[in-house]
Amino acid sequence: REAKGKMPVYKGLENYKLLEKMGDGAFSNVYKAIDLRSGQKVAVKVVRKYELSASQAGEKHLNREFKKKPRVTERANILKEVQIMRGINHPSIVKLLAFFESPEHYFLVLELMEGGELFHQIVKLTYFSENLARHVIVQVAQGIRYLHEERGVVHRDIKPENLLFERIPIVPSKNPPPKQFDEDKEDEGEFIPGVGGGGIGRVKIADFGLSKVVWDEQTMTPCGTVGYTAPEIVKDERYSKSVDMWAMGCVLYTLLCGFPPFYDESINVLTEKVARGYYTFLSPWWDTISDSAKDLITHLLCVDPAQRYTIDEFLAHPWITAAPAPPPQPT
Ligand code: ADP
Ligand code: MG
Numbered sequence: 001r002e003a004k005g006k007m008p009v010y011k012g013l014e015n016y017k018l019l020e021k022m023g024d025g026a027f028s029n030v031y032k033a034i035d036l037r038s039g040q041k042v043a044v045k046v047v048r049k050y051e052l053s054a055s056q057a058g059e060k061h062l063n064r065e066f067k068k069k070p071r072v073t074e075r076a077n078i079l080k081e082v083q084i085m086r087g088i089n090h091p092s093i094v095k096l097l098a099f100f101e102s103p104e105h106y107f108l109v110l111e112l113m114e115g116g117e118l119f120h121q122i123v124k125l126t127y128f129s130e131n132l133a134r135h136v137i138v139q140v141a142q143g144i145r146y147l148h149e150e151r152g153v154v155h156r157d158i159k160p161e162n163l164l165f166e167r168i169p170i171v172p173s174k175n176p177p178p179k180q181f182d183e184d185k186e187d188e189g190e191f192i193p194g195v196g197g198g199g200i201g202r203v204k205i206a207d208f209g210l211s212k213v214v215w216d217e218q219t220m221t222p223c224g225t226v227g228y229t230a231p232e233i234v235k236d237e238r239y240s241k242s243v244d245m246w247a248m249g250c251v252l253y254t255l256l257c258g259f260p261p262f263y264d265e266s267i268n269v270l271t272e273k274v275a276r277g278y279y280t281f282l283s284p285w286w287d288t289i290s291d292s293a294k295d296l297i298t299h300l301l302c303v304d305p306a307q308r309y310t311i312d313e314f315l316a317h318p319w320i321t322a323a324p325a326p327p328p329q330p331t
Helices: 060-067 075-086 118-125 130-151 183-188 231-257 267-276 291-300 311-316
Strands: 016-024 029-035 041-048 096-101 105-111 163-165 203-205
Touching: 016 041, 075 096, 075 105, 118 163, 118 231, 130 203, 130 231, 130 311, 231 291, 231 311, 291 311
Parallel strands: none
Antiparallel strands: 016 029, 029 041, 041 105, 096 105, 163 203
């Protein structure tokens, strides 16, 4: 994280004091900040316009700047991300608090997730116990259920970097650190000063940069069409939700063992492995993990999207229902 006092100054962001950099997305910088009018701590996602498409960037010098950088996103995508986030209100999804722009930047003011990425917690803990993994994935699933069933939105970029902890979870303090820790043993951990509370807390879905509305909210029909929709479009829309279910299978797999189901140094080999759905429950890491957890993953990492679990099937699986849902927490 960048040292304090070295924060960049963005024209148009005068009402916010930037405190520290929280994330380096491919498309953006995200800062912890204070809204100077309310005193509220927030996250601000800053997207540079000159990285947008040349046709949108306008001025010539911006175009030259742009040519040095990859064409990463389009104005329409930012507006879509904002529009989708505006319609969303769920405890498992990061809230958009405000959106505005300057000539050079877009600013998304977001609910602050102090605890950072699930990705970093996996790295810290090596892997999660089944109870802790369930606690995390159920929250993600509730957010996905809301998006799929109530909003007609497919996220399309579910991964540990886009799943954020509301506050810093406990960090094991044992030396050497324990490989696993359970929620009910959480007092063995050490709390980061100034954070307060205990346990692992809420996990929320962030980054709607690739998300897409597939169903019309009012009519619950495929977007923009009523009655004349071809079967392949209807199937397409249905299957597009299943990309989130595949990704949830990858996240759950990774939570339980500490490494992803599909990996290879070569992008070509990796692509082939994914295309064939070639993964294994590698020994010895998976030896002690329950058959029920493996059964659930098998129904998510299933190449045929028609066979893959839907979010409702996921939530009804014995591995999920066997244990109590996480207690409701203040948001
Ligand atoms: P990108 O589209 O560039 O991936 P993200 O929205 O995923 O942008 O943000 C990039 C990173 O910034 C995230 O992976 C996370 O580490 C951090 N981040 C994003 N939103 C928040 C937030 N609301 N609170 C805290 N950190 C955040
Ligand atoms: Mg991201």
